[in-house]
Amino acid sequence: MLRRAVLQTFRQGLAQSFFKRYAVSLTETTVTHQPIETSNEAGERSVPTQKTGDESRNTVVVAPPEFRFMYPEFLPDPAMETRNRLREKLERMDMLQRRSVIEIPEFYTGSIMAVTVADANSPNKFARFVGICIQRGGSGLRAWFILRNVVDKQGVEILYEMYCPLIQKIEVLRLERRLDESLLYLRDALPEYSTFPLDMEPERRLNNSVVPINPLKVKLRPRPWLERWERQNLQGVEDLNLPQRFYDKAEKVAKPWEKYDLMLHYRKTIPAEEQEKIFAEIHSQLQQQELKRKLRRRRGPDNEQ
Amino acid sequence: MNQADLSKLVSALRIAVKPKPRLFSCPEGPAGRLKKLRATVTALVKYERIELNYPRAEEAQGYAERLISDAIRNGDCHKHTMEMADYWLNEKQLVHKLFKVLVPRYQNYNSSFTRLVLGPKTYPGYFAGTAILELKGNPFPALQPETHNYHYWLHNVLLEEAKKEFRSAREDRNAGTTESVTAES
Numbered sequence: 001m002l003r004r005a006v007l008q009t010f011r012q013g014l015a016q017s018f019f020k021r022y023a024v025s026l027t028e029t030t031v032t033h034q035p036i037e038t039s040n041e042a043g044e045r046s047v048p049t050q051k052t053g054d055e056s057r058n059t060v061v062v063a064p065p066e067f068r069f070m071y072p073e074f075l076p077d078p079a080m081e082t083r084n085r086l087r088e089k090l091e092r093m094d095m096l097q098r099r100s101v102i103e104i105p106e107f108y109t110g111s112i113m114a115v116t117v118a119d120a121n122s123p124n125k126f127a128r129f130v131g132i133c134i135q136r137g138g139s140g141l142r143a144w145f146i147l148r149n150v151v152d153k154q155g156v157e158i159l160y161e162m163y164c165p166l167i168q169k170i171e172v173l174r175l176e177r178r179l180d181e182s183l184l185y186l187r188d189a190l191p192e193y194s195t196f197p198l199d200m201e202p203e204r205r206l207n208n209s210v211v212p213i214n215p216l217k218v219k220l221r222p223r224p225w226l227e228r229w230e231r232q233n234l235q236g237v238e239d240l241n242l243p244q245r246f247y248d249k250a251e252k253v254a255k256p257w258e259k260y261d262l263m264l265h266y267r268k269t270i271p272a273e274e275q276e277k278i279f280a281e282i283h284s285q286l287q288q289q290e291l292k293r294k295l296r297r298r299r300g301p302d303n304e305q
Numbered sequence: 306m307n308q309a310d311l312s313k314l315v316s317a318l319r320i321a322v323k324p325k326p327r328l329f330s331c332p333e334g335p336a337g338r339l340k341k342l343r344a345t346v347t348a349l350v351k352y353e354r355i356e357l358n359y360p361r362a363e364e365a366q367g368y369a370e371r372l373i374s375d376a377i378r379n380g381d382c383h384k385h386t387m388e389m390a391d392y393w394l395n396e397k398q399l400v401h402k403l404f405k406v407l408v409p410r411y412q413n414y415n416s417s418f419t420r421l422v423l424g425p426k427t428y429p430g431y432f433a434g435t436a437i438l439e440l441k442g443n444p445f446p447a448l449q450p451e452t453h454n455y456h457y458w459l460h461n462v463l464l465e466e467a468k469k470e471f472r473s474a475r476e477d478r479n480a481g482t483t484e485s486v487t488a489e490s
Contacts, residue, residue, distance in 0.1 A: 068311050075309045080324035137308050257339045260392045262371035263326055263364075269310045271317035272378075 063279035073143030091140040110178030116169040134183040179235035316374040353443040359433035
């Protein structure tokens with residue numbers, strides 16, 4: 001599988017340091033097992049005899065660090081009250097089973113996608129919709145994404161659940177990222193930013209190893225808006241040109257201390273050790289599925305001939 | 306249902322983290338809460354053992370563990386970690402202490418870096434009393450006696466012998482009953 005460098009530099013630094021740090025320490029943790037509090041005051045880990053993964057007899061599977069961006073729905077909902085390890089494990093098994101049947105490609109907010117759904121009420125029995133992914137969320141089997149398009153001057157948004165059995169095909173027509181994780185401001189933007197032709201062809205990517213970031217800055221329509229965009233620190237929007245009182249109120253209402261609230265961040269995310277455990281679990285299966293698909297793609301046109 | 310936030314990688318904390326944070330009542334509101342906790346975390350790193358009320362101690366323990374675990378994971382050349390250390394430690398010499406003293410000390414720890422011990426409850430009531438929050442590996446004498454049991458201590462020797470006597474007596478009794486059964490049959 002090709003390694004993909006994530007463009008934003010701080011993420012790359014994090015990813016590299018994570019991989020360097022945890023590729024080595026994973027071997028240590030699998031080779032030795034220590035109780036939490038030993039007899040000496042410091043709970044020191046004993047130094048294992050085999051240091052590197054190559055030399056150790058136990059082979060350690062480490063998923064690439066980009067997995068958490070490519071498959072974020074495999075990570076559970078961080079809210080502690082609703083976590084259930086067994087349910088999460090069963091969900092992951094079901095998700096892999098569904099992925100073996102249908103190809104759910106890698107996509108990000110800002111990618112243009114086409115989804116074909118089985119629809120009993122449509123003449124062809126299938127309904128196809130093309131749109132830009134403005135938001136994705138949910139975890140496990142309830143993972144969803146919203147596609148937006150403007151059809152006959154009417155803005156249309158459809159929420160698709162990724163693992164719904166009615167979904168026949170998910171294609172990514174243009175794989176790219178935007179400057180924000182959520183593009184809900186497209187609802188208040190000029191319609192040309194949300195319009196994509198319904199018969200759009202999938203675009204071939206020039207560089208397979210890098211997901212490009214589209215630095216487009218969108219122009220918003222004049223107020224009133226659906227949300228107070230000036231309070232949200234949006235990168236992908238042109239200068240809002242509002243009267244100063246809006247920015248003053250935004251400053252008054254802002255919570256600058258949340259940037260430093262370490263426990264708030266901890267409660268909103270899954271710790272790295274757990275993430276790597278989850279992805280190591282599913283890594284080999286996802287790799288196998290991709291290999292099978294590649295082989296099928298190569299054999300497919302040959303068989304037809 | 307929400308997706309986990311992917312922008313930062315955090316280490317797993319080895320303390321029990323409650324699902325909801327405690328919101329302390331402050332004259333400055335939510336901004337003041339972090340200000341107070343900052344003072345506590347600074348004092349913990351400075352003095353390595355502090356006595357304070359239990360609710361504040363428990364909250365500060367979480368923040369101290371997060372700060373130290375980030376410092377261990379990312380080191381001092383990481384911009385975000387340095388910003389956090391700069392915010393949470395009011396005295397700048399303690400930032401040096403964090404990266405030069407505490408990180409090497411806790412580098413290979415499998416357990417938590419802090420210890421929270423319940424202190425005396427000086428007045429009866431439904432509130433938790435005081436607590437003592439300390440960094441492990443501090444130079445002071447231990448707060449709690451070591452809970453070791455050595456086999457050569459007198460009471461352990463006597464207990465072992467008593468157990469052996471009891472077991473041999475039980476075996477004799479069982480042997481006696483089986484012999485009487487076989488004799489009868």
